[in-house]
Amino acid sequence: MRPDLLYPLFAQTVSLPGIGGRFAALLDKVAGSKIIDLLWHLPTELKHRVWRSSLEDIQFGELAILDVTIEKHEPPPKRNRHTPYRVWCHLRGERLSLVFFHAHGDYLLKQLPPGQNRIISGKVEHFQSIVQITHPDYILSPDDKQQIAECEAVYALTAGLSNKTVRKAINASLEKMPSMPEWLDKPLLQHKGWPGWSAAISAVHNPAEMSDLSPLTPSRQRLAYDELLANQLALALVRRRYQRRSGRVVEGNGKLRRKLLQLLPYELTPAQQQAIGEIETDLTAAHAMYRLLQGDVGSGKTVVALMSMLSAVEMSQQAALLAPTEILAQQHYQGISALLKDLPVRVELLTGRIKGKKRSSLLAALAQGEIDILIGTHALLQDNVAFHDLTISIIDEQHRFGVEQRMALMAKGRNDEGGINILSMTATPIPRTLTLTAYGDMDVSRLYDKPPGRQPIDTRIMPLERLQDIIMAAERAVQSGRQIYWVCPLVEESESIDLAAAEDRYQKLKEHFPDQVGLVHGKMKGADKDAVMKAFADGDIRILVATTVIEVGVDVPNASIILIEHAERFGLAQLHQLRGRVGRGTEKSSCLLLYGPKLSEVARKRLKIMRETEDGFRISEEDLKLRGSGEILGTKQSGLPDFRLANLDIHGELLQMARDDSALIMTKDPKLQTERGEALRVLLYLFEKDHSIQYLKSG
Ligand code: ADP
Ligand code: MG
Numbered sequence: 001m002r003p004d005l006l007y008p009l010f011a012q013t014v015s016l017p018g019i020g021g022r023f024a025a026l027l028d029k030v031a032g033s034k035i036i037d038l039l040w041h042l043p044t045e046l047k048h049r050v051w052r053s054s055l056e057d058i059q060f061g062e063l064a065i066l067d068v069t070i071e072k073h074e075p076p077p078k079r080n081r082h083t084p085y086r087v088w089c090h091l092r093g094e095r096l097s098l099v100f101f102h103a104h105g106d107y108l109l110k111q112l113p114p115g116q117n118r119i120i121s122g123k124v125e126h127f128q129s130i131v132q133i134t135h136p137d138y139i140l141s142p143d144d145k146q147q148i149a150e151c152e153a154v155y156a157l158t159a160g161l162s163n164k165t166v167r168k169a170i171n172a173s174l175e176k177m178p179s180m181p182e183w184l185d186k187p188l189l190q191h192k193g194w195p196g197w198s199a200a201i202s203a204v205h206n207p208a209e210m211s212d213l214s215p216l217t218p219s220r221q222r223l224a225y226d227e228l229l230a231n232q233l234a235l236a237l238v239r240r241r242y243q244r245r246s247g248r249v250v251e252g253n254g255k256l257r258r259k260l261l262q263l264l265p266y267e268l269t270p271a272q273q274q275a276i277g278e279i280e281t282d283l284t285a286a287h288a289m290y291r292l293l294q295g296d297v298g299s300g301k302t303v304v305a306l307m308s309m310l311s312a313v314e315m316s317q318q319a320a321l322l323a324p325t326e327i328l329a330q331q332h333y334q335g336i337s338a339l340l341k342d343l344p345v346r347v348e349l350l351t352g353r354i355k356g357k358k359r360s361s362l363l364a365a366l367a368q369g370e371i372d373i374l375i376g377t378h379a380l381l382q383d384n385v386a387f388h389d390l391t392i393s394i395i396d397e398q399h400r401f402g403v404e405q406r407m408a409l410m411a412k413g414r415n416d417e418g419g420i421n422i423l424s425m426t427a428t429p430i431p432r433t434l435t436l437t438a439y440g441d442m443d444v445s446r447l448y449d450k451p452p453g454r455q456p457i458d459t460r461i462m463p464l465e466r467l468q469d470i471i472m473a474a475e476r477a478v479q480s481g482r483q484i485y486w487v488c489p490l491v492e493e494s495e496s497i498d499l500a501a502a503e504d505r506y507q508k509l510k511e512h513f514p515d516q517v518g519l520v521h522g523k524m525k526g527a528d529k530d531a532v533m534k535a536f537a538d539g540d541i542r543i544l545v546a547t548t549v550i551e552v553g554v555d556v557p558n559a560s561i562i563l564i565e566h567a568e569r570f571g572l573a574q575l576h577q578l579r580g581r582v583g584r585g586t587e588k589s590s591c592l593l594l595y596g597p598k599l600s601e602v603a604r605k606r607l608k609i610m611r612e613t614e615d616g617f618r619i620s621e622e623d624l625k626l627r628g629s630g631e632i633l634g635t636k637q638s639g640l641p642d643f644r645l646a647n648l649d650i651h652g653e654l655l656q657m658a659r660d661d662s663a664l665i666m667t668k669d670p671k672l673q674t675e676r677g678e679a680l681r682v683l684l685y686l687f688e689k690d691h692s693i694q695y696l697k698s699g
Contacts, residue, residue, distance in 0.1 A: 002685045008176040009036040009686070016172040019165075026161040027169060036686070038173040039201050040644050041166070042220070043153035046207050049121050050150070055094045055131055058124050065121045065138075065148055066091050070112045075105050084134075087112050089120075096124075096131040111139050119145045137164075151208050170205055177201060181679035184225070185661070194222040215650045224646035228437075228658035230683050231643075234692035235440035236662045239290070240670065241695035242441070245410075247288025248391040248419040252314025257307055259343055264303070266451065271295075272304050275445040279308045279423060282443070283392070289421035292398070292439050295447030296616035297427045297580030298454070304447070305394045306336055308423060313345055313372045317391040321375045322409060324400035326351050326526045327533060331555055332396070333375045340373075350376035350385070353526045381408040389414055391421060398424035399438075427580070428573055429616035431624045434648065436659055457583040458590040459611045463597075464565060470592065471512055474563070478516065478542045483559040485581055486545045489566040505565070506545045516542040548574065557585035567593035567610075568603040572623040576616050583614075602626055671696055 002010065012033055014024035024033070031041035049063045058064050068089040076083035085103035089096060089112075098120065100108060112118055122136035138148050155166045180197045182189070189196075195203060200219035207213055215224070261268070268276070275293060282289035295301045309319035321336075323329040333349040340347060348362055348371045365371050369388030374380065393409050395401060406422070413420040430438055462470070474484055486509065488502040506519040518532040518541040535541040537556045544559070548570075562582045567575060575593070582589040593607050609622045628649050648655060669677045684693055 045154035183679035230687035234689035242290035
């Protein structure tokens, strides 16, 4: 349960004085829906205003604050919408004019009554020998002049949301700050000269000079460190929880594994052998395995996973493989069944679409222990899926699953603790600097090389304008027996628009290739999707138009061309995944990256990287250099955390410190029971690491 003192920070912004539903919705767009989100919405610029008592002192272009006397109003001639409304004033006898476009005269007369004094602020310009201010940003009666901020923090905004409103909301949020216990180590604070949490938050929202906006100010560093420490500590708690479980020991006699190795048409690579060794060591240890197998697309993770599952089967235990999509589950099922076809191992597939009698008899066989390996989607996690003796679970593309799902899987073992050994797999290449933030909770095995003899993929970059030429080239390729993936982008904002684009492309291609084109997308029913995929795999369809549903894992060796529309909209990791769909057969493969009309310099460079290398890790490192970690972290596909205060390009050193700090905490106060421990719990709740605190209770 979140501590009471944090409640005010987790209240909705709509509860702030003067913030109604409309503004709350706009604030949500730029910052978030809660008060804490506003406190973490840091200013990006600074506006200075200077009091000027005569026009002579003014530098044109600056933001000045002037105490003027209103002279007279000069509305534009009727029906002339281009001439602005002018209000003439004077400052110590010198004339200037305030300029308003599309003005409401009545309103202005009330705001700027002739004969009276007003405090005006705005950018002073010189226009046709008139000194003027267009749309002043402040008009106040002299009594209210303290409302003007001489130094104003400027925030990221969105249409309809003014900086004034954001500042008002943030100022109101600052009032809500509770007094927090200090969770950072006192000597560290002193050594670094960092302020306490509330002081840091106040400081970042009240910059006085440009240098106060630097990510390296003590306040910003402190807040970044808080965020990184919360991240590292949460991972450490999960890690400790998983690793301290006593695991079921899995130590088979090796028979099935030896047989599989004999039957494989290839030798395992050194990297595969090493990973298998690391996994075996975990499986035979008393604690449960919690390991990540990281390997680029096509690096051969499946056989590694299969070897570890066979260890369990050799002991008459069971193994499960959880995949994020139907298509992937299907493919794993087919691939693994094929590898095992001459071994006495029963493999079954369970997805949401297997229903009725078939499902009940499958579940019965599972409970009896007749099924050795069960492959499936989320359907595996349902309560009524009971194993006889599950000891190892493989999770494919683990970032697509949440903590609850991992917990549900763990609960399917025999004893309370589950005892289940978990192997996660991911093909998402992550730059080394970022692995700590994402996978700090797991042991990692890496498949660092690829099986030998792969054909390089010929990657080209081309403007989408050349679509006609491209279609003609596709025609030639299809005639010569090749198959093509045609990928249309999915822009996150609107799946329906994307779908429309994919459907359009499908229709257009059908004109050229009647009966040879199929369409597959995420909104399709499972059975329909399968039918299309099967037709493509069987070669009945030659071109498969797809949204990014084909991104991971799909394997059709005869497809040797992939064409990606608006490649510039994809993350490089995703392009790399997509490209990995080809280059699987013996034929030479190609990848065509098509870009739209507005290609930025960075986008061009990114696409060039794709042309230069097929090494997923290099791609991710280069992408990091070009775009910065902020752009890579927090993208949905990456499965990486989204930092709001920390910027790893700048605060990288703090990450290592946070890592060491949390390791120390875990040895000195693993249950967070000391005074600092209690404060650290508050920190974890502050960053919504509630789940990691659950782990504290049960272990
Ligand atoms: P991924 O890591 O993307 O899941 P897979 O396990 O699907 O990769 O393997 C990709 C392809 O490489 C498969 O066709 C598989 O049969 C083949 N493969 C795996 N290991 C080796 C190896 N050691 N030598 C040759 N081919 C291999
Ligand atoms: Mg795979």
